[in-house]
Amino acid sequence: MTMSAETRHAAAARVTCEDLVVFLNACFCCTGQREFYSDGHAQTVSIEFLHDYIRGNYRRLYARTLAAGVNHFNRARIVTELLASSRDLDPVERRDEGRLVVAALRSLPAPRAYRALLAVRARGVNNRRARAIVRDYLSSRPDLQFDAIKYRGKLRDLILHTHLRLPDELGGFLFKGWKQRRYRTPLLETFRQAHFSDEALYELPFTVAEGMAARRKIDRAVFLRRIAPRLTALERLRLQAAAAREGVDALAIDLARAGLTRVAIYLLSLPPVERRERRAELQAALDGAARRCLREAPLALGRVAAVLDRSYSTTGSPDKPRRSLAVALGVDALLRAASAEYMSFWTPAIEDPLMAGPRGQTDLAGPLLDALEARPDLVVIVSDGFDNDPTGGAGEVCRVFKARLDPAGRTTIVHINPVFDAPELGPRRLGPGVPTLGLRDAEDLPTALAFARFAAGDLSLADLEDYLARRVDVFLRRADVAPLEGEA
């Protein structure tokens, strides 16, 4: 069969658009970690295939997805892929990619950025471009001395690979061993002293001091109490259980500053009794986090109903304990703050969402019908897509509702899925009629909702390119990098 050039072109554009939507959706939620329904290996194989496929076929767009709000794991992965294969690029493309990569590295947390660059080393790639990017990244670090202490091994390996010159005493510190000399730089000198003096130990970052304390057999409770002032906000959250076990009460956390999903995860880690006692405080923290989140990414919605899954599968895995449930809780708080009128329907039903635990079967059809009866403008379903009571009930309700009861499309239904389903190469769908969006952090809900129209398949490749171009502009501006040249 022969096809005219236009038809072929249109078909190619459609396929490109669909592939890219699948890829972006996967990149919103997949972290390569074990999930409830699939193991870590299946996840890794699945996401690696997607990266290879998209990079091989649509390299230009692949680079631009860095700006689309994909999660840290995938952003780092894209950086590595781009740096490790650049032989056949023309100079303009190479420059544009470079800018995106630089911006992406600056947007990543330091350990992830270092790991992404070290992955390039593991691929056996060392060229002028990679070295220039590493040089740029290191010069953009606010405090390289601090990095040399906290990420000592990573920085050392990176320098070993790229042969870059380090300022001041850093070169000697990393390569000649700290025992050989005294340092003029205060932080390096503290690190040296910490090997001998307790006082100096507590001046170091927590992760560094922790190892030394263990080697020196310092009592855990004493250590936690004295290192408390040096802890970062995330470390504080993470160490709550350990501190409680050791009887240390100095690790006060400021819930008013933590991110939405973090607050939800922390809340779910508490036993029911404590949750009941601190109910008002926790609710305020959750609402505060939602409001803060909306201040950064505004979202104004009308009449909204949410169907939220707290079934047993939201237990997640040892790698991501209760993450799906935390995302549901976060989305609940975020939608309550963002909409004029809000109703939530949990499955299985629960009176107080703050007391929710992962338990019971997934019946999405019933709560979805309840939600639709309220005639909202937007219905958000947060679930891992394994709808088993009855199987496929929610997808069927959505399909029939759209076809028979709401042909004009007054009500929009969106399915938010925090779980990457490895065999499906994306978040598991409820049915063909409902757009499914991957989501790792509840904070990214505005981004996900903006992407919903692409996931629904209503928009073309040109629209998608437009969308990406706009995101790229913002992304580069935020990272203080010059705009792309190839956009014309």
Place this chain on the structure above:
Amino acid sequence: MKFDETSQGLGLRGLQIAAAQAVGAVRLVPLLKEHVREDLRLGTHAFGDERPRAVGVRGQADRPDVAYCSYLPHAYVLRWSSDGTAVAARGAALSDKQLGLRDVGGVRVLHRMIRQEGPGALRFLPLHLAMEGFLSLHFGGPDVAWSEYSRQALSHGLSPRRESAVLGSYVHGLEDAVRMFEIHERQVGALVFVADALAAMVVFPHPDDYRALHRSLVRDFFGELVYQYAILYDDVPAHRVAVREAEIADLAGLRAAVARARADWAEFSGDMAGRVLREPLRWQTLRQVGPFRLRRFMSALRPDEDNHIGEAIVRDSGELEYCKTFRLSAAQVRRAYLLEKLAQNLWDLARTAEALGVEVPALLVRLLNAGFGYLLKEHVLKNLPTGTV
């Protein structure tokens, strides 16, 4: 094993079937209890080590030396009250001594299949109760000393009689399916299908007992066919809801259609387990405690259909409180079927052959193939035609 009653299946009085959950080739169908009562609870006592255990069997006064040997991962401890007051589940609280565990020559010996542990508590060995009944079927051997039977068969009966089964964790995909299963709020049991063949039915007295014992499903044993099906089949089609959109006019109609689909699938799941739930079963009562009867059963043996054995606790009102079934493999059915036919015809080979519609040599071949050669004298088995069944 002597049967004292025949009934039309286990039935599902007091239980509801809920929506099936399928993972790979395994489909688990939850059974929910309509009215949860507190007067019967089941706890588990796990035996830590993996040494084989012998169980001294009582009830055969003429044969005190009969022992039942198997891998026994755990015992169940039943607690009940006759007046309907609540009792607590108690399992691991019992010491080895209380459970009657002794070490004899490296084999740990339990005393009796069912044992009273003080007032209101009963220890028994799940599934082994049913399997012991199956093995003891016509265990005494020929009642009439026909000349064809060997001296061994006449003096010791079928002893030693043995059957094999597969541990649940060796059934491919069962462990994953059990892990990923989402337990319902009032769930007390499950129908286990492997490649849509009924592998087992499990019911416990209380939802909390089920929640505690759900994972122990992989420590039960399963028939050979179940093991093979699990390897041969990758997955089973999900019981998906389908609504005819032309019939839907409003949301209430849609809700009703979903409810109808759910009910249809539940009924279908019940039909898939029809052999245990509706077809005739033969029962033997083992123990009566308060208003509860502990019994074991066997389906009418038909070599061309699936056959199940099991044990159950039934309340006086007919509600099923506890149940576990085991699907016999084809070879096991054949063996039991031959024994039953022989017993019906007073172990006369000629009459049995006539009842089965075959010649005597063909019957002998069937006995030999079924593993009962040791019952017959050597010269009887000589010069048998090959290939006839």
